[in-house]
Structure formats: C-alpha cells, structure tokens
Amino acid sequence: MKIKPQHVVSLTYDLYVDQEGSEVLQESATEEQPLTFLFGAGQMLPKFEENLSELSTGDTYEFRLSAEDAYGEYDEEAVANLPIEMFNGAEVPEIGSVLPLQDNNGNRFQGQVVSVAEDSVIVDLNHPMAGQELHFKGNILNVRPATPEELSHGHAHGADGHHGH
Template sequence: MSLTYDLYVDQDGAEVLQESATEEQPLTFLYGAGQMLPRFEENLSALSTGDTYDFRLTAEDAYGIYDEEAVANLPLEMFNESGVPEIGTVIPLQDNNGNRFQGQVVSVTEDSVIVDLNHPMAGQELHFKGNILNVRPATPEELSHGHAHGADGHHAH
C-alpha cells in the first residue's frame, strides 16, 4: 500500500502538522506486517487506490499514554566513549534482553544522564489525513522479507 499522509497533533489547543508523506515520497508499507500501528491499518483496510481518508487515533490506540515512570537514570560512565549527549538528543538503547528502543535525554547531572523512554508522541491523539496512491498485492519476495519494496514491488537502488 502506498499513500500520502499529513499527521496532526494538538499543541496548546491548535492542530499542528507533525510529519507528512507526499506523492513524491509516499509512505509505502506491507499491510499486516506489523510495521504500522494496528489501528492505523484498520482505518485503511477498506480503502482502494484513489480514496482519501481522515481519521483520528486516541493516545491509547497510537503510542500509548505518557508514563511518568518511564524515565531511566543512566550512569555517566556509559557515555565515556561516545561523549555525553546533549539535552533533547534521542539515543538508541538496549535492555538486558536485547530489545532495542530509544530514549530522549531530558537532563544531565554530575553522575548520570536522565532519559525519557516514552515515545515522542506518547499521550497524544493523532489525526491522519491523506490519499491512497496505490493498493496492490504483495510480491512473494516482499512477503518473505516482511516489508514493501516501493510502489512497483522492486527495491530502489
């Protein structure tokens, strides 16, 4: 599925454009492969090429409620090689089970870096508007790889 979208979030009572995908650079994804938010896909399931859409996802259906507890204190020694990150930087992290995730640096103290592990859009209702550019069956190669290869089913090199 290939589509354009504008994603709006509420900031101080006004809808602000957060990100977009254009006809020149559309979002192309393999439907049902788990790459997209499940509720996002549900809202697109009955649409065909040429259709437009306009829907909202609650925070619960998008990136979850903001969790005040999802903040980590990382020892400053962790950053001896890479250097202490600046506040606002998003850094890649990994837990003891090898799961990868990202955290945003919220403050730096004498001995630790404090990182917010919430998704940047946690706690926000998302408003999507856009057009369906192309709906086509996935190729066997795409199905085996678990992702789409562009509008015509081939890798762009």
C-alpha cells in the same frame, strides 16, 4: 483495488497533533515520497491499518487515533537514570538529544535526554508522541498484491515492488 492483508499500499499522509489547543503538522508523506508498506504485516499501528482497511486506490481518508490506540499514554515511570560511565568519556549528550538504546533482551528503542547531572544522564523513554491523539489525513495512491518475495521478507520493496540500488 481494495486494501487487504498481503497487499502493498502506498499513501500520502499528514499527521497532526494538538499542541496548546491548535493542531500542528508533525510529519508528512507526499506523492513524491509516499509511505509504502505491506498491509497486515505488523509494521504499522494496528488501529492505523484498521482505519484504512476496505479503502481503495484513489480514496481519501481522515481519522483520529486516541493516545491509547497510537503510542500509549505518557508513562511517568518510563524514565531511566543512566550512569555517566556509560558514555566512556565520549561526549555527554545534550538535553533534548535522542539516544539509541538497547535493553537486556536486545530490543532497541530511543530515549530523549531530559537532564544531565554530574554522575548521571536522565532519559525519558516514552515515545515522542506518547499521550497524544493523532490526526491523520491523506489519500491512497496505490494498492497492489504483494509479490511472493515481499511476503517472504514481510515488508514492501518500494512503490513498484523492486529494490532501488
């Protein structure tokens, strides 16, 4: 069956990024723990889906996404200075730790702590893979029409379409 909108796709992938001239495996989804998603529901990077459209169960794939098509270029300005009072006497985070943050509109995102001063914590709000070309390889394990419930919820319910409890 071909991948089309309103279909649930299960696939494996290996994601590589260039680090100092060699490709490093960043994350994977295996046959035991595949990535399962409702195609066309806006959960995945649009260009990721575009590269998969028209593939069928059993197909293998390999493609690259430029930084622009993936998580965007690295933005030097996307750094926030959080007042130390924000942590209300809780432990001040360590450099390198990732903080769940929320903006005034309620959008959630993550920031990585890049430095800690006496009165503030500096957080980098760029996606960890911003500015990087992504290289995906994998295969399509399964494609099936989404159930009415999945369509109304806007996401897949596991490989066979049912919630595991």
